[in-house]
Amino acid sequence: MxxxxxxxxxxxxxxxxxxxLEENERLNIKALAxxxxxxxxxxxxxxxxxxxxxxxxxxxxxxxGYALNKTLYEISLKDIIATLETNAFEDxxxxxxxxxxxxxxxxxxxxxxVFDTPLSQLTIYQEKANQCFNYMI
Numbered sequence: 680m681x682x683x684x685x686x687x688x689x690x691x692x693x694x695x696x697x698x699x700l701e702e703n704e705r706l707n708i709k710a711l712a713x714x715x716x717x718x719x720x721x722x723x724x725x726x727x728x729x730x731x732x733x734x735x736x737x738x739x740x741x742x743x744g745y746a747l748n749k750t751l752y753e754i755s756l757k758d759i760i761a762t763l764e765t766n767a768f769e770d771x772x773x774x775x776x777x778x779x780x781x782x783x784x785x786x787x788x789x790x791x792x793v794f795d796t797p798l799s800q801l802t803i804y805q806e807k808a809n810q811c812f813n814y815m816i
Contacts, residue, residue, distance in 0.1 A: 686763045689717040690725050691756070695801045697735070698751045705737075705744030725763065732762050751799035760794055 692715035697706065708726070712719040726745055729735045736748040747754070760767045768791055774780075 683760070684764060686721075686725055687759055689715060689722055690729060690759050690763055691798070691801075692717060693722060693726065693745075694729075694734070694747065694751070694754065694759070694798055695805075697745060697747045698798065698801060699805075700746065705742070705746045707744040711745060728762055729759070732758070734758060734762070751801060752797050754798045755794065756796045756798065757791060757794040759798075 693711055696711060696714040700706065706714070708719055708723050711717075711726075712722045715722065717725075726735060726737070730737055730745075730748075733748050734754055735745050737743065737745050757768070768787065
């Protein structure tokens with residue numbers, strides 16, 4: 680996908696898995712990496728970045744692990760991209776042209792609106808995936 684790194688793809692996969700957990704349940708990095716189909720060390724770096732911006736929380740110890748710090752309704756794809764992608768939503772027009780500046784400002788607003796999708800929509804796609812799976816049996 681244009682402009683979306685593997686880092687963001689893995690982050691959304693991990694958040695999706697954490698969103699499936701019960702309220703007080705947590706996943707350690709190894710289990711989360713397995714469920715999200717992501718490399719454990721790389722995912723660990725991503726999770727730390729998401730923890731810094733309070734999207735995730737972690738607990739140390741034998742029963743510790745990661746959990747969402749917010750609901751999926753409160754986390755948008757834009758939040759993830761803004762955290763993990765460098766300069767994702769900054770001004771991109773470097774040309775001294777009022778016409779082009781206005782054009783790129785509008786495109787940037789449209790892009791931000793597209794990515795302002797709450798990750799609670801993952802549940803809709805989970806249901807669709809489950810229906811597809813059931814039809815294949």
